[in-house]
Amino acid sequence: MERSNQRVVVLLGAPGAGKGTQAARLAAARGLPHVSTGDLFRENLGQGTELGQKAKSYMESGNLVPDELVLEMLFDRVSRPDCASGYVLDGFPRTLPQAEALEAKLPSDTTELIAPNLEVDDEVVVRRISGRLVCKDCGNIHHQDFAPPTKEGVCDACGGELFQRKDDRADVVQERLRVYHEETEPLVAFYDERGVLRRVDGSRDPDAVFSDLLEIVSKGEAA
Ligand code: AMP
Numbered sequence: 001m002e003r004s005n006q007r008v009v010v011l012l013g014a015p016g017a018g019k020g021t022q023a024a025r026l027a028a029a030r031g032l033p034h035v036s037t038g039d040l041f042r043e044n045l046g047q048g049t050e051l052g053q054k055a056k057s058y059m060e061s062g063n064l065v066p067d068e069l070v071l072e073m074l075f076d077r078v079s080r081p082d083c084a085s086g087y088v089l090d091g092f093p094r095t096l097p098q099a100e101a102l103e104a105k106l107p108s109d110t111t112e113l114i115a116p117n118l119e120v121d122d123e124v125v126v127r128r129i130s131g132r133l134v135c136k137d138c139g140n141i142h143h144q145d146f147a148p149p150t151k152e153g154v155c156d157a158c159g160g161e162l163f164q165r166k167d168d169r170a171d172v173v174q175e176r177l178r179v180y181h182e183e184t185e186p187l188v189a190f191y192d193e194r195g196v197l198r199r200v201d202g203s204r205d206p207d208a209v210f211s212d213l214l215e216i217v218s219k220g221e222a223a
Helices: 019-030 037-046 050-060 067-078 096-105 122-130 170-184 186-193 206-218
Strands: 006-013 034-036 086-090 111-119 132-135 141-143 197-201
Touching (some): 006 019, 019 034, 019 206, 034 037, 037 050, 037 086, 050 067, 067 096, 096 186, 111 186, 111 206, 122 132, 122 170, 186 197, 197 206
Parallel strands (some): 006 086, 006 111, 111 197
16 A cells, blocks of 8 residues: 655644644654744744734734735745654644645645644633743743642743743633634534544543544554
8 A cells, every 4th residue: 555655733723722732742752843833923023033023913912824924934844854754733724725725735645634633612721821831942831720830930841931922811812712713613624524633632631632642643654
């Protein structure tokens, strides 16, 4: 049987479903790059690039950055050599046109795409996001209640300073959820129709979710 030589994992889920944490673990476990469009935008913002400037107001208000800006940045990233055998996408695609553009770009005969969807209720999302603390230096994620740092305001992993993302504030979270249901949730049906959607209960503890994801992503490889 012909083996695919590129494996693309599209991690779906609402903001706060655990995509960032799980994508990083999955990528490390499978030796694939973790490609987060949110992180790429934040890097651009931090470096004061033109792209960062253009994305800023959308991000801070909880809205989506226009597709053309996202697509150019994303395709540039995944065309680098480290992505040749595959990658884990986190936060992309977020709209149907983005999903269609990705589909058009990937050679269907040599790429295997799988789309695990981390399912969580909106209340869980709000509780998780509003307590989230991110490290300025290494991006490690703590949580006020569920994963508090040993020393307040300091990252356990690298000693960096922890902060709350502007878009993690309560009013912005509501807007992000609204945008998610309107623009991004239709992707669940899109990937389901293609037979590549895998449902994962994302409300459980992170280790249980990770173990399911690893099994889903590893399936088929041994065949
Ligand atoms: P995230 O870290 O994935 O929650 O992304 C943070 C913000 O970056 C989002 O709220 C959007 O404003 C923007 N963003 C990230 N990925 C995308 C995308 N695929 N399409 C549009 N906007 C995005």
